[in-house]
Amino acid sequence: MHPFPIQRRRFAIGAAVAAAAVACPALRAQGKLEKSSISMAVGGKAAFYYLPLTISEQLGYFKAEGLEVEISDFAGGARALQAVLGGSADVCSGAFEHTINLQSKGQFFQSFVLQGRAPQIAIGISNKTLPDFKSLADLKGRRIGVSAPGSSTNMVANLVLSRAGIQPGDVSFIGVGTSAGALTALRSGQIDAMSNTDPVMTMLEQKGDVRIIADTRTLKGTQDVFGGAMPAACLYAPLEFIRKNPNTTQALANAIVHGLKWLQTAGPGDIIKTVPESYLLGDRALYLASFSKIREAISPNGLVPEEGPKTALKALSSFDATVKADRIDLAKLYTNEFALRAGEKFKA
Structure with a gap:
């Protein structure tokens, strides 16, 4: 491969970092942490969706940045978000689209480092309770398992169902978590379909428990479902937290x-x-086997792709009438400044 494209990419990243330093002087040189003890909420930490968080924690990368991070795990992203809204957590490791939902309600939260560039969520139909499934219409009145109501697994299910004219009220969403409880719920017949992450979905798929009908575990599958790049797991926090704690935010981004x-x-x-x-x-x-399937969905550098927020907004507004696309300021949903500087530090 000719070296010039790589050189141009490095120059572009360098220029972006320089621009970020001008826009946010506090990022020119990382100083003393404003806050060294951080409480973080996450919904379903065992899922591959949050693998970068687990790796950074297990390998001591937060501690290397001078941080003591206490991670509280919840059944799903919506519940993790409630912890931040309620003040019991500083930062959320959750789905990017939550920043859109929050802004639509007048609450400004911002993503500052991306963990996943695809949602890694698949929808599977139970071969036990719906062996004769033919179309999405067969799901009307049925029970669909999600990590937790209101979480990204619920969002993907709503999006796929809406394209078949099925409204959220036409089905029953049941929270089943993202680990062993989810496997049990489907295998025991408590639910008729499931929208969930890996490793759960691959385990059900390979054992013949489900038939996959929508899949965002790969970049191609994400393109098929969303029509573009879809930012997924990220670290996000109230905009006020990020403004008051730029060095701490930088340290968190560095670790991820x-x-x-x-x-x-x-x-x-x-x-x-x-x-x-x-x-x-x-x-x-x-x-x-699950890891091999979702590997390309992991972000290589923590950067939110430029077109990603538009894709997420289009998806949400297509089935949620409370999200008005013309009232959302995409620029306030995320910043790549911290991830760019972290990328320079670690050559990512």
Whole structure:
């Protein structure tokens, strides 16, 4: 491959970092942390959706930045968000689209480092309770499992159903989490379909428990469902927190980007050694099969793609009447300043 495109990319990133330093003088040189103890909320930490967070935590990258991060795990992203809104957590590791929902209600939160560039969510139909499934219309009146009502798994389900004319009220959404409880809910017949993340969905798929009908675990699948790049897991916080704590925010972004850099070259054995044993759900081979499937969905550098927020807004506004596209300021949803500087530090 000719070297010039790479050189141009490096120049572009360097220029962007310089521009960020001008726009935000506090980022020119990272000074003393305004806040060294951080409480973080996450919804379903064992899912691959949040693998970069787990890697950064397990490998000590937060501590390397001078941070003590206490992570509270909830059943889904919507519940994690409630912890931040309620003041019991400073930062949320959650889905990018929550920043849109919040802004539509007059609450300004901002994503400052991306973990996933695809939602990594698949929708599967239970072969036990719906063996004769033919179309989405068959889901009317049925029970659909999601990590938690209002979470990104719920959002993807709403989007796919809306294209078949099915409204959220036409089905029953049931929170099942993102780990062993989700497997049990589907296999026992408590739900008829499920919108969830890996490793859960790959495990159900490979054991013949579900038939996948929509899949955003790959970049191509994400393009098929959303029509463009869709930013997924990220660290986001109230805009006021970011403005008051730029050095702390930078340290958090550094830790995540450090984890993303490690993931670029990590092998299956490295992943198994690093994540907690409970995350494997009792099947190492299937866990690694799941990792292979979603690997390209992990962000390589923590940057939100320029077209991503537009894709997310278009998706949300297509089925949620409370989200008015013309009233959302896309520029306030995210900043790449912190991830750019972290990328310079770790050559990500």
